[in-house]
Amino acid sequence: MALAYDPLFISSSAMDVASPPPMILTQDELKRIAAYKAVEFVESGMVLGLGTGSTAKHAVDRIGELLRQGKLENIVGIPTSKKTQEQALSLGIPLSDLDAHPVIDLSIDGADEVDPYLNLVKGRGGSLLREKMIEGASKKFVVIVDESKMVKHIGGSKLALPVEIVPFCWKFTAEKLRNLLEGYGCEANLRLGEKEKPFVTDNGNYIVDMYLEEDMGDLGVVSDSILRLPGVVEHGMFLDMASTVIIAGEHGVKIKNKHTST
Numbered sequence: 239m240a241l242a243y244d245p246l247f248i249s250s251s252a253m254d255v256a257s258p259p260p261m262i263l264t265q266d267e268l269k270r271i272a273a274y275k276a277v278e279f280v281e282s283g284m285v286l287g288l289g290t291g292s293t294a295k296h297a298v299d300r301i302g303e304l305l306r307q308g309k310l311e312n313i314v315g316i317p318t319s320k321k322t323q324e325q326a327l328s329l330g331i332p333l334s335d336l337d338a339h340p341v342i343d344l345s346i347d348g349a350d351e352v353d354p355y356l357n358l359v360k361g362r363g364g365s366l367l368r369e370k371m372i373e374g375a376s377k378k379f380v381v382i383v384d385e386s387k388m389v390k391h392i393g394g395s396k397l398a399l400p401v402e403i404v405p406f407c408w409k410f411t412a413e414k415l416r417n418l419l420e421g422y423g424c425e426a427n428l429r430l431g432e433k434e435k436p437f438v439t440d441n442g443n444y445i446v447d448m449y450l451e452e453d454m455g456d457l458g459v460v461s462d463s464i465l466r467l468p469g470v471v472e473h474g475m476f477l478d479m480a481s482t483v484i485i486a487g488e489h490g491v492k493i494k495n496k497h498t499s500t
C-alpha cells in the first residue's frame with residue numbers, strides 16, 4: 239500500500255464511482271507511518287540503536303532502503319536483539335556494539351505502552367534488557383507507536399509488564415515479584431515459549447509477565463524495589479528515557495517531545 243497518508247482514510251477518487259469504499263488504515267500501516275517519520279531524524283554518519291518488534295522492523299527496513307539508495311551513508315547500527323541483528327544484516331546495514339560505540343546518536347524503537355509523561359512499557363517481545371542498555375546510551379531516543387499503545391498510566395493496558403529474571407529458582411523470584419506488587423492486584427506468570435517451555439531471552443534468562451489491576455503511583459519507587467530483588471535482571475518500565483514519541487493514529491501523526499507537546 240502507498241504511504242500517502244490521509245488522516246482518516248485512503249480515499250478513492252470522487253469521480254470513480256466503481257472504486258471500492260474508503261479503506262481504514264490497518265494497525266501495521268500506522269506502525270509503518272510512525273517508523274518512516276522517525277527515520278526522518280536519521281542523518282548520514284550516525285550511530286543508530288536499532289529497535290526490536292513489529293514497529294521497529296519498519297524503521298530498520300527503511301534505513302536499509304535509504305542506504306541502498308545512497309540517500310544515507312556511513313551508518314553504524316547497534317541491534318537490540320538477535321532478531322534485529324539478522325534483519326539488519328540481511329539488509330546490508332553495517333553493525334557494531336556498545337563496547338565499540340558506548341554513545342549512540344539516535345535509537346528508534348517501538349513500545350507496548352506510553353503514558354502521558356512518555357514513560358514506557360517495553361519487552362513484550364522479550365528484548366527489554368538489550369533495548370534498555372542501548373536506548374539508555376542514546377543521545378536521542380525516538381519511540382514509534384500506533385495510537386493503541388497510549389495509556390493513562392503504566393500497566394493501564396492490562397497487558398504484561400515484563401520482568402527479566404535469572405532462570406535459577408525462578409519460582410522464588412516470581413513469588414517475590416508477586417508479593418512486592420500485590421497491593422496493585424498483581425498476577426505474575428512465567429512467560430512460555432514453544433512447546434510450553436519457558437521463553438528464553440537473547441541473554442539466556444526468563445521473563446515473568448506482571449499483570450496489574452491498579453495504577454502503581456510512583457513508578458520510580460516501584461522500579462527501585464523491583465531492581466533490588468535478587469534474581470531480577472531488569473524490568474520493562476522505561477522511565478524518563480524517551481526524547482520523542484511519534485504516534486500514528488486515525489487522525490494523523492502526533493509528535494510528543496519530552497517536557498513539551500507539539
Ligand SMILES: O=C[C@H](O)[C@H](O)[C@H](O)COP(=O)(O)O
Pocket residue numbers: 289290291292293294347348349350359360361362363364365366369
Ligand atoms: O521486546 C520487545 C520490544 O520492547 C518491542 O519494542 C515492543 O514490544 C513493541 O513491539 P511492537 O512494535 O511489535 O508492538
